[in-house]
Amino acid sequence: MQPNQTSQIDVDGKILDGCDFEEMQCRKRDAFSVHVEHVPQEGGDDPAYGTVRWRTLMGGEQRETPEFVFGIAEYGPEGLLPAHRHSSAEFYFGLSGSGVVTVDGVAHPISEGIAIYIPGDAEHSVNASAEGLRFAYGFAESCFDNIVYRFSDNAT
Incomplete structure (x- = not known):
C-alpha cells in the first residue's frame, strides 16, 4: 500500500x-485545510429551510471528501430550521449562542460545548434563542448534495 x-x-x-x-x-x-470565511455562505432565503445559513467546509462543492460532510450552521436571533428528516444520521456541536433542537418530539437544549446525535430518519428541528445560535454539523455522507431533506409536509 x-x-x-x-x-x-x-x-x-x-x-x-x-x-x-x-x-x-x-x-x-x-x-487539506479550509478557513470558514473562505467558503460561501448558503441559505437564509429559502422559506423551506427557514432562516438557517450554513457553510459546508468539507463534503461540499468547494472541498469534496469521500467519507463525510462537515460544516457550520448559523442562526440569527429566534432563527429556525423547520421539522425535517433525512436518511443520514447527523450530529450538531454547539459553538456559540443557544437554542433547542427537537428530535422526534423531545427537546434538547444546545449551546457552546453540547453535542447532539440525530439518528437517520428522525424528525428534527432547530429553534435559536434571542441571542442566536452557531453550531458545527456533520453527516456520514460523501457530499452534502446527497442528503435529501424531507420537510414536515412530506417528512414521514
Whole structure:
C-alpha cells in the first residue's frame, strides 16, 4: 500500500487498498485545510429551510471528501430550521449562542460545548434563542448534495 492510500472493506468483506467504493479506482487522497470565511455562505432565503445559513467546509462543492460532510450552521436571533428528516444520521456541536433542537418530539437544549446525535430518519428541528445560535454539523455522507431533506409536509 502506498503512503497516501487507505485500506477499506467493501460489503463482501474484501479489502480494497486505496480504492473508492463507488468508482473502484485507485486515487490519491490529499490532506487539506479550509478557513470558514473562505467558503460561501448558503441559505437564509429559502422559506423551506427557514432562516438557517450554513457553510459546508468539507463534503461540499468547494472541498469534496469521500467519507463525510462537515460544516457550520448559523442562526440569527429566534432563527429556525423547520421539522425535517433525512436518511443520514447527523450530529450538531454547539459553538456559540443557544437554542433547542427537537428530535422526534423531545427537546434538547444546545449551546457552546453540547453535542447532539440525530439518528437517520428522525424528525428534527432547530429553534435559536434571542441571542442566536452557531453550531458545527456533520453527516456520514460523501457530499452534502446527497442528503435529501424531507420537510414536515412530506417528512414521514
